[in-house]
Amino acid sequence: MAYLPNIIFAMLLVAGVWFFSKNVKKIYRNIQLGKAVDTAGHTPQRWNNMFRIALGQTKMVVRPIPGILHIIVYVGFIIINLEVLEIILDGLLGTHRIFSFLGGFYSFLIGSFEILAFLVIVAVALFWVRRNILKLRRFLNPEMAGWPKKDGNLILYIEFILMLFFLTMNAADYQLQQMDVAHYTKAGAFPVSQFLSPLFQGMSISGIIAIERTAWWLHITGILFFLNYLYYSKHLHILLAFPNTYFGKIGPKGKFDNLDAVTKEVRLMMDPGVDPYAAPDGDAAIEKFGASDVMDLDRVQLLNAYTCTECGRCTSECPANITGKKLSPRKIMMDTRDRLEEVGRNIDANKGKFVPDGKQLLGDYITAEELWACTTCNACVEACPVSIDPLSIIMDMRQYLVMEQSAAPSDLNNMMGNIENNGAPWPFNQMDRLNWSKEP
Ligand code: SF4
């Protein structure tokens, strides 16, 4: 029976990690549904982007107040979780503060964790006020109603509670250390929780131990729960921001990629040596132009969708959204993820095979009105703190509308017809191009 807590802890740990790895596999499988994309080369630049943008948070501080608060939460979360290593070892081996032999360095670590935990609590409270009291416009867009709003708040509550458990555990531990209770050897520095420990004065030793153990169990259970919650939440970005910034677009900003098939066709048209009546290559697969569903997007675009933090910085910079159009680049990313998840569930339910469900990203999630509202200004891509490119999805879906459905707005269709027939956007014959010079 003495080993019961260790066995329960080991089972909890295995279950938590197992569920998490199951969901990681699903994310990977879903991303693989996209088209392969060539991300070879530019390796130093890619690493640099990842360290600068994901680890260094350089794009977050463009807006200093939320940027600094976010860095506190981020650093706090990463560093305090170093302490999880000790909790895991203690839980498995039945020890208490196994790293306490590090002496002064251990005290420095625990002290730093406590200060960070306190700062995280303050930052999380301010984030909550921004979301719920100050009601910033970008948190009020229609796509944020329902689950996205709840998710944003839930993350803040979980982080707040986790830090509170951590400080309660330390405060009770500190009190037990002061009382020279066996097993609670004097170790660590408690610059924050020492101010909570007077709350336990006058309590029995068994009562304080019960509080310390309860906070310890709830803290580690909460961490394992949070790990598994990530899959269902926008908080997935704490992991995916790294690969996303690594595989992010390299090259001139706002540059559009030409479709290979179209480029080939134009070259053939321009090459006088080519026989225009030659039979087409019968083996060549008929290529679909543009994207109408998530399987037509590439893998980096799908990774983008999973990485979106729903911060709305893109939407708050989008001229179309600011001027009241229906388009929100954040919604483009949220819709892409929702549809991808739907496709993933379809595959799970049909033994690994996607069964057409009569739905697609275009129309069922993203409307043509949203797509045509885009000015292609690239502001959303510039604003994104984790290198997401909503514009590329918009352009791929527009390509589908134009090239597969001839469904461009009439003004655009006229212009494209004129370019095709007259070599210019205007409805005049090429022979008349210089007529203006003859006008009196
Ligand atoms: S590129 Fe389009 S979606 Fe992005 S900010 Fe500009 S108008 Fe908005």
Ligand code: SF4
């Ligand atoms: S695309 Fe980028 S800027 Fe826009 S909501 Fe997602 S993470 Fe934020």
